[in-house]
Amino acid sequence: MVNERALVQTAATDPFALVSARLEPWLSQRAGGGAVDPVVRPSDHADAQINGALPLAKQLGCNPRDLATEIVESGQLDDLCAALEVAGPGFINVTFADSTIDHLLTEVANDEHLGLHKSSEPRTVVIDYSAPNVAKEMHVGHLRSTVIGDALVRMYSAAGHKVIRENHIGDWGRPFGMLIEHLLDLGEEVASSGLGQGDLDSFYKAANAKFSESEEFQERSRERVVLLQSGNPETHVLWDRLVAMSTAYFNTVYEQLGVLLVDDDLMGESKYQPLMPATLERLEASGLMSESDGAKVVFPPGFTNRDGDPLPLIVQARTGGFNYATSDLACVIDRIERLGADLMLYVIGAPQQQHLEMVFAVAKMAGWMPEGVSAVHVAFGNVLGDDKKMLRSRSGESVKLVDLLSEAVDRASAAVEEKNPSLSDAERAAVAEMIGIGAVKYADLSTDRVRDYVFNWDRMLAFDGNTSPYLQYAHARICSIFRRAAEEGVSSGEIAVREPAERALGLHLLGYPAVVADALESNSPHRLCTYLFELAQLFTSFYEQCPVLKSDGDTRSSRLAVCDLTARTLSAGLGLLGIDAPEQM
RNA sequence: GCCCCCGUAGCUCAGUGGAUAGAGCAACGGUUUCCUAAACCGCAGGUCGCAGGUUCGAGUCCUGCCGGGGGCGCCA
Numbered sequence: 052m053v054n055e056r057a058l059v060q061t062a063a064t065d066p067f068a069l070v071s072a073r074l075e076p077w078l079s080q081r082a083g084g085g086a087v088d089p090v091v092r093p094s095d096h097a098d099a100q101i102n103g104a105l106p107l108a109k110q111l112g113c114n115p116r117d118l119a120t121e122i123v124e125s126g127q128l129d130d131l132c133a134a135l136e137v138a139g140p141g142f143i144n145v146t147f148a149d150s151t152i153d154h155l156l157t158e159v160a161n162d163e164h165l166g167l168h169k170s171s172e173p174r175t176v177v178i179d180y181s182a183p184n185v186a187k188e189m190h191v192g193h194l195r196s197t198v199i200g201d202a203l204v205r206m207y208s209a210a211g212h213k214v215i216r217e218n219h220i221g222d223w224g225r226p227f228g229m230l231i232e233h234l235l236d237l238g239e240e241v242a243s244s245g246l247g248q249g250d251l252d253s254f255y256k257a258a259n260a261k262f263s264e265s266e267e268f269q270e271r272s273r274e275r276v277v278l279l280q281s282g283n284p285e286t287h288v289l290w291d292r293l294v295a296m297s298t299a300y301f302n303t304v305y306e307q308l309g310v311l312l313v314d315d316d317l318m319g320e321s322k323y324q325p326l327m328p329a330t331l332e333r334l335e336a337s338g339l340m341s342e343s344d345g346a347k348v349v350f351p352p353g354f355t356n357r358d359g360d361p362l363p364l365i366v367q368a369r370t371g372g373f374n375y376a377t378s379d380l381a382c383v384i385d386r387i388e389r390l391g392a393d394l395m396l397y398v399i400g401a402p403q404q405q406h407l408e409m410v411f412a413v414a415k416m417a418g419w420m421p422e423g424v425s426a427v428h429v430a431f432g433n434v435l436g437d438d439k440k441m442l443r444s445r446s447g448e449s450v451k452l453v454d455l456l457s458e459a460v461d462r463a464s465a466a467v468e469e470k471n472p473s474l475s476d477a478e479r480a481a482v483a484e485m486i487g488i489g490a491v492k493y494a495d496l497s498t499d500r501v502r503d504y505v506f507n508w509d510r511m512l513a514f515d516g517n518t519s520p521y522l523q524y525a526h527a528r529i530c531s532i533f534r535r536a537a538e539e540g541v542s543s544g545e546i547a548v549r550e551p552a553e554r555a556l557g558l559h560l561l562g563y564p565a566v567v568a569d570a571l572e573s574n575s576p577h578r579l580c581t582y583l584f585e586l587a588q589l590f591t592s593f594y595e596q597c598p599v600l601k602s603d604g605d606t607r608s609s610r611l612a613v614c615d616l617t618a619r620t621l622s623a624g625l626g627l628l629g630i631d632a633p634e635q636m
Numbered sequence: 637g638c639c640c641c642c643g644u645a646g647c648u649c650a651g652u653g654g655a656u657a658g659a660g661c662a663a664c665g666g667u668u669u670c671c672u673a674a675a676c677c678g679c680a681g682g683u684c685g686c687a688g689g690u691u692c693g694a695g696u697c698c699u700g701c702c703g704g705g706g707g708c709g710c711c712a
Contacts, residue, residue: 092652102654109692139655140692184712224712320712346710355638356708368710375712402706404640432641433705470674498649502642503705510648514674516660517649521674528672535671569652581650584659595667595676636674 058174059210059568064155064166066131066147066561067091067099073127074101081121082107097134097144098558104141115141149548152557156546159561160616165623167564169211176207177215177386180398181305181312184221185297185319186230188252189304190449191442191506192400195431198495200398201310201629202576203429209627210571215390218312219382220301222294222319226258228276231289232268233258251300252451280324294319307456309488309629326381327373334366334380337417345369351412354405364409376410383414383426393424396574401430401501429574432503434495442506456488462512463487463520467636470514474635482633486512486520489630493519496628497580517584522621523632525587529618530634532599536611539600543615544608552593553613559589560613563620567627576628583624590617 061068074089081087087107094100104122108115119137128135134146159166180200183189200216207214233254261268278286298317305312331347334340339349348363356362366377386392397407407428414420436442444450464483467474474482494511498504514520536542548557559582566582569575599610622632 090652090654092654094655095658096655100654105654105692115692142655221712226711344709348709353639354708357637359638363709365710370710372710374710376710378712400706401641405707408640430641439704466674471672502649505648507648510661513661518660521660524672524674528675531672577650581659584650588659591675592677594671598671600671635672 057568058170058207058212058571059564060168060170061568062166062168062564064159064162064561065565066151066155066558067093067565069131069155070099070101070128070145073131074103074122077122077125077127078103078107081118082111091145094144096138096142097136098147099145101143101145104143108141119143147558149554152554152561153545153547155561156548156557156613156616159563160546160612164209165563165616165620166561167209167567167623171211173212174393175213175215175391176394176396177217177390177392178204178207178396178398179217179219180204180396181301181310182219182221182399183297183301185294186226186251186255186258187221187297188255189301189452191434191452191455192449194434194452194455194491195495195500196398196400197305197308197310197312198492198629199429199431199500199576200396201312202492202496202627203396203398203574204311205627205629206567206571206576206579210567212394215386215392216312216316217318217386218316220298220317220319222297223321223324225276227279227290227293228272228274229258229262229268230255230293231275231279231286232271233261234289234293236261251297294321304452304456307453307488308492309631311629320375320378323378323381323385324373326385327377330377330381330384331367331373333384333419334413334417339413339416340366349413349416351409351416353412354409362409364413376406379407379410380414380419383410384419387419387424395424395426396429397426398429398431401432404428404430427574429500431500435503435505437505437507439505456491458508459487459491459512460484461487462508463490466512466514466520471636478635482636485631485633486523486636489519489523489625492628492630493522493580496576497584498577500575500577517580519625519630520636522583522587522625523630523636525590526618526621526625526632527634527636528594529590529614529621532611532614533618535600541600541607541611543611544605546612546616547605547609548613549606550593550597552589552596553610556586556589556593556617557613559586560616560620563624579624579627583621586617586620586624590621 071089071091075087078087078089079085087103089101089103091099091101104119105115108118116137119141123135123137123143131147131151132145133148136144138144178200181193181197183193204214204216262272275286279290298314334349340347341350343363346365346369347367348365350361350363354362364376365374366380368374386395411426420426434442442450460483463486464479467479467483467486490511497517511518512520514524548554562582566579570578597610599607599614602610625632
């Protein structure tokens with residue numbers, strides 16, 4: 052429980068943490084010293100349940116129900132709780148006093164961060180995500196890395212950490228010989244205008260086709276790679292142009308998608324080229340490097356190939372060229388030694404797992420990744436079509452991200468037009484943008500990232516179920532209440548939750564910081580999604596059962612305050628996911 | 637052949653070693669002169685892939701199998 056490396060400060064307003072903190076010293080003393088986790092958990096039978104008596108009784112060799120009774124009778128929780136009762140084999144069911152909930156809610160409502168406080172021990176977190184390839188179209192395959200990475204950036208920042216975004220674009224390597232030659236063949240002007248329109252796919256494919264057809268082109272391409280790598284100025288100008296056209300295009304996609312990536316975050320493979328010889332020298336000096344089939348390799352223990360032989364990480368090919376293992380190692384060094392990273396997240400597809408494990412293992416063996424610095428592969432699964440196979444367009448090609456996003460906005464616009472015709476064209480366009488893009492992002496973020504998920508327009512854009520439109524709608528309804536409240540000149544006041552529905556909503560609101568902590572510990576934005584969905588459900592249930600503006604006096608002002616806090620939590624939570632919450636829809 | 641990931645309701649998915657495994661969708665039955673019904677309430681739906689093991693307690697941890705996906709030397 053005590054963890055000085057915790058990513059999120061334990062909230063003083065979290066009733067679960069409060070119970071835990073009260074019980075810990077008492078239990079520890081009862082156990083004769085040593086840390087004891089009270090194991091406070093959500094419960095179906097009460098506001099919370101304490102399970103800690105069972106393992107401790109086992110340890111002390113006493114009866115768990117007796118120990119649970121002892122805990123209850125210790126009086127540690129008396130001022131917080133309305134009821135404490137021992138149940139089953141030794142659980143303690145906790146019912147918080149209404150006054151406890153009121154008090155904590157008031158504190159959270161007065162806090163602009165809703166109880167989510169900046170870490171007192173901020174870490175330097177490098178997050179590697181998106182990583183499209185220069186001269187190639189961004190397709191649905193880049194969606195997950197970009198969206199998940201963006202959410203993590205926002206969450207780590209909110210928790211008070213120093214976040215460094217790194218967009219490791221594919222801007223170097225063998226294909227650039229053919230791309231530059233193709234650019235020259237087309238003439239710079241033509242190519243420039245073609246790429247400017249975002250028609251990157253056909254450019255790349257044309258170059259590729261020429262490469263496989265013409266030996267003369269292959270030869271030129273190979274020579275061009277050599278020129279590029281040797282720093283030939285004329286070649287570099289052309290390369291620069293290709294990269295600039297692509298990154299300008301990426302920026303338009305990022306803007307449409309509403310992610311934080313900007314040019315300053317670009318850190319493509321080319322940036323690590325100058326660092327590779329030194330990386331190799333350091334590996335050499337470490338004594339880890341050996342030679343295998345003419346290539347320079349390192350054998351991290353525990354990895355085997357098809358034949359059961361040790362599997363090498365190849366850091367220099369037989370031909371003398373470096374590859375992505377070398378570049379990834381240089382990258383680790385750069386992030387730790389130049390940027391001062393103590394946590395590195397790689398938001399990269401699951402198939403890269405073994406490669407990354409090997410890179411991390413070698414970096415550790417070489418002493419580049421000391422104690423206290425960690426690298427985490429934030430892996431994710433595929434986006435599937437309704438046929439459960441990789442999502443493809445009708446023609447069987449990968450789906451362009453821009454096409455996907457504009458279809459999302461179109462569909463959202465049609466839905467808004469049908470359901471709220473009173474919005475002006477401009478309002479509708481803005482709202483459709485938030486709903487459409489939000490729906491795509493939420494669909495991606497709301498399931499465990501490591502699994503594949505099925506991409507389905509109707510489901511993600513539905514206004515009910517676990518979707519962003521449902522959450523956005525809950526938020527918009529609250530905003531509507533406040534527009535009306537302003538007209539009527541009423542405002543929120545002191546919080547006092549009484550009805551079961553508002554009490555349940557209030558208790559859930561207090562869990563916001565803890566759920567962000569939970570999501571961060573496992574780099575799992577879907578945990579935040581689940582929380583927000585439950586919040587929206589609890590709100591709509593409250594909204595049905597507890598009249599707000601139609602009540603009066605203290606009840607009305609209290610309910611308005613609960614509404615306000617709910618709206619702020621929904622908006623902030625969606626914000627951490629990179630999703631906007633419109634005030635009307 | 638070896639390694640990794642996944643397998644939970646008809647469908648899409650949650651589930652921190654804790655009580656009777658939960659939502660949503662679809663289906664069925666209700667609710668609106670009332671703050672956005674784009675909603676809510678109710679009802680039903682399960683051999684948690686299978687078999688062992690550890691544990692006071694296993695969907696969760698361990699082992700083996702079955703099914704699906706992915707990876708396994710010089711592309712990135």
